[in-house]
Amino acid sequence: MAEKLSENHETLVQSLLGGSRRAAARMITLVENQSANTNELMKLVYPHTGKSMVVGVTGAAGSGKSSLITHLIRKFRDQGKRVGVVAVDPSSPFSGGAFLGDRIRFQAHALDDGVYIRSMSSRGYLGGLARSTSDVVRIMEAMGNDLVIVETLGAGQDEVDIIHVAQTCVLVLTPNMGDDIQAMKAGIMEIADIVVLNKADLDGAVNCLRNLEATMHMAMTHKDSGWAVARIIPTVASAPKTEDLQGIDELVAAITAHQAYLHESLVIERIQAKRIEQELSLVFRDEVEKFIFKGLSGTGKKRQYIKEILEGSSDPYSVVEEVLSTFLKV
Amino acid sequence: MAEKLSENHETLVQSLLGGSRRAAARMITLVENQSANTNELMKLVYPHTGKSMVVGVTGAAGSGKSSLITHLIRKFRDQGKRVGVVAVDPSSPFSGGAFLGDRIRFQAHALDDGVYIRSMSSRGYLGGLARSTSDVVRIMEAMGNDLVIVETLGAGQDEVDIIHVAQTCVLVLTPNMGDDIQAMKAGIMEIADIVVLNKADLDGAVNCLRNLEATMHMAMTHKDSGWAVARIIPTVASAPKTEDLQGIDELVAAITAHQAYLHESLVIERIQAKRIEQELSLVFRDEVEKFIFKGLSGTGKKRQYIKEILEGSSDPYSVVEEVLSTFLKV
Numbered sequence: 328m329a330e331k332l333s334e335n336h337e338t339l340v341q342s343l344l345g346g347s348r349r350a351a352a353r354m355i356t357l358v359e360n361q362s363a364n365t366n367e368l369m370k371l372v373y374p375h376t377g378k379s380m381v382v383g384v385t386g387a388a389g390s391g392k393s394s395l396i397t398h399l400i401r402k403f404r405d406q407g408k409r410v411g412v413v414a415v416d417p418s419s420p421f422s423g424g425a426f427l428g429d430r431i432r433f434q435a436h437a438l439d440d441g442v443y444i445r446s447m448s449s450r451g452y453l454g455g456l457a458r459s460t461s462d463v464v465r466i467m468e469a470m471g472n473d474l475v476i477v478e479t480l481g482a483g484q485d486e487v488d489i490i491h492v493a494q495t496c497v498l499v500l501t502p503n504m505g506d507d508i509q510a511m512k513a514g515i516m517e518i519a520d521i522v523v524l525n526k527a528d529l530d531g532a533v534n535c536l537r538n539l540e541a542t543m544h545m546a547m548t549h550k551d552s553g554w555a556v557a558r559i560i561p562t563v564a565s566a567p568k569t570e571d572l573q574g575i576d577e578l579v580a581a582i583t584a585h586q587a588y589l590h591e592s593l594v595i596e597r598i599q600a601k602r603i604e605q606e607l608s609l610v611f612r613d614e615v616e617k618f619i620f621k622g623l624s625g626t627g628k629k630r631q632y633i634k635e636i637l638e639g640s641s642d643p644y645s646v647v648e649e650v651l652s653t654f655l656k657v
Numbered sequence: 658m659a660e661k662l663s664e665n666h667e668t669l670v671q672s673l674l675g676g677s678r679r680a681a682a683r684m685i686t687l688v689e690n691q692s693a694n695t696n697e698l699m700k701l702v703y704p705h706t707g708k709s710m711v712v713g714v715t716g717a718a719g720s721g722k723s724s725l726i727t728h729l730i731r732k733f734r735d736q737g738k739r740v741g742v743v744a745v746d747p748s749s750p751f752s753g754g755a756f757l758g759d760r761i762r763f764q765a766h767a768l769d770d771g772v773y774i775r776s777m778s779s780r781g782y783l784g785g786l787a788r789s790t791s792d793v794v795r796i797m798e799a800m801g802n803d804l805v806i807v808e809t810l811g812a813g814q815d816e817v818d819i820i821h822v823a824q825t826c827v828l829v830l831t832p833n834m835g836d837d838i839q840a841m842k843a844g845i846m847e848i849a850d851i852v853v854l855n856k857a858d859l860d861g862a863v864n865c866l867r868n869l870e871a872t873m874h875m876a877m878t879h880k881d882s883g884w885a886v887a888r889i890i891p892t893v894a895s896a897p898k899t900e901d902l903q904g905i906d907e908l909v910a911a912i913t914a915h916q917a918y919l920h921e922s923l924v925i926e927r928i929q930a931k932r933i934e935q936e937l938s939l940v941f942r943d944e945v946e947k948f949i950f951k952g953l954s955g956t957g958k959k960r961q962y963i964k965e966i967l968e969g970s971s972d973p974y975s976v977v978e979e980v981l982s983t984f985l986k987v
Binding site: 611636 | 703986
């Protein structure tokens with residue numbers, strides 16, 4: 328039975344390496360559900376990863392990330408590159424979370440065999456969205472995508488974890504975001520390699536650009552990759568006429584330049600090591616929790632512990648100590 | 658030395674139970690930094706918790722959560738209740754993340770001895786913001802606050818974890834939030850017990866209210882507490898004149914009614930058990946990770962593992978297996 332399963336796994340991985348969308352979809356579903364043997368599958372996938380560009384695009388809902396990504400897909404497709412997109416933002420048009428018009432617009436790429444788009448709902452990954460996303464990006468790499476784009480909302484710690492899979496992080500701001508800028512600044516700004524001010528045709532954009540550049544000058548000084556964000560790229564990703572689009576080529580050039588920098592400076596090696604470190608941490612956490620809770624629920628002990636805590640005869644910290652001493656070789 | 662430390666702990670906890678703001682501040686800092694012996698401290702705090710109302714207020718940056726909370730503080734203070742606020746939203750005026758005018762406005766409460774406000778920056782809790790928040794709420798309960806309000810941004814998995822500490826969850830929407838509503842719907846809507854449409858004086862509010870109520874009718878059917886969100890409360894929490902404020906009393910009444918429901922129906926017991934279950938999970942995850950990584954970095958093995966993975970001779974899944982078999986009693 329185990330033999331059979333692993334044979335299936337190998338066939339699945341072979342199809343994936345050949346670029347099969349069906350194999351990718353199947354595998355991503357297995358990873359999302361954390362089915363048994365997911366780790367065995369990922370072990371087969373892993374050696375075929377690590378060669379793709381991984382670009383994160385992060386920003387608030389409504390900032391136009393998906394429109395920008397649509398243009399990026401087109402531009403990189405024109406260069407003959409295969410592109411994968413992992414949409415973690417539940418409000419993304421790629422996630423089917425937006426209005427019908429948007430959905431249709433973004434599905435134009437669905438007919439292109441060189442583009443593979445997958446959305447991760449933010450449901451059902453308690454404690455594991457970052458890990459699942461990390462695995463899905465690896466699957467998209469093994470599938471043969473030269474570029475994998477990860478779209479995330481730029482708020483919350485989980486989001487910051489997710490964006491660490493990216494080698495190049497593009498932060499999308501808009502002139503009308505107001506308070507959101509504060510939220511952004513708190514966590515995301517310092518990991519951004521490229522900053523875009525989208526909707527640059529809105530009123531107040533020029534002022535906003537100037538203010539942001541002044542603020543950012545300080546925030547960017549301490550980036551440990553040695554890369555400096557020289558300026559903010561104003562873009563218009565959504566316009567009725569193509570000639571009204573702005574900044575798309577500049578954005579493509581910036582991404583390409585950042586990638587070139589990473590490889591020339593060998594900083595890419597440090598980034599890859601960091602990514603592995605984070606993967607280790609995510610997989611550890613998941614596996615240990617599974618192991619321990621499997622042990623607990625098997626004996627009905629978990630309910631007993633909760634009862635004791637409710638009654639005041641114990642507390643979570645003492646319970647964890649007790650369980651650790653049971654399961655860990657201390 | 659250990660004797661001395663635990664003596665200090667006991668003094669600290671005694672001061673906390675007496676309502677000392679200094680003791681609370683000191684203890685929260687210890688918890689935030691996950692200093693050694695934090696668990697010992699929390700074991701002393703824990704028995705004095707579980708009696709407060711815990712109300713979550715969640716919504717996008719700029720939705721006016723902090724203004725609403727300021728009014729809630731005032732109303733519950735008028736009832737003679739002591740109020741604690743934990744602001745997790747980094748863009749919150751309580752977090753000092755907003756404009757000066759706001760900051761001054763919110764600091765009015767700083768002079769009131771019955772109000773204790775603490776903001777959690779979203780930095781420096783890799784994997785642990787939810788756990789730290791949970792501990793800080795417990796500390797605020799032990800401090801003698803009758804009501805603890807937790808303010809969060811309503812996006813991201815981490816946020817959903819955090820909001821689980823609350824018994825009553827207030828979701829704040831605004832007419833102008835557009836795409837954000839999609840994000841909200843994905844994760845938060847179904848855990849909301851009370852829904853507010855703030856900025857109800859904006860254009861389009863009436864339509865928005867009608868649409869939301871239609872959408873929500875379906876979303877709310879499956880709440881397992883048996884509580885139904887009867888309607889959305891329109892509020893105006895920010896207005897130059899006090900008489901232009903709207904819906905504040907209705908919101909206070911709704912919170913009071915929901916709390917009464919929880920206690921009469923005994924659903925409160927299930928909610929408290931759920932909260933403990935989540936605490937167990939958060940503490941477990943943290944402690945196990947600390948334990949294992951301590952073991953790893955002590956032997957310099959972690960770097961070696963990363964090197965092997967980078968070189969392609971191993972992968973994270975195999976490493977985790979190996980480490981688990983070293984540390985766990987399998």
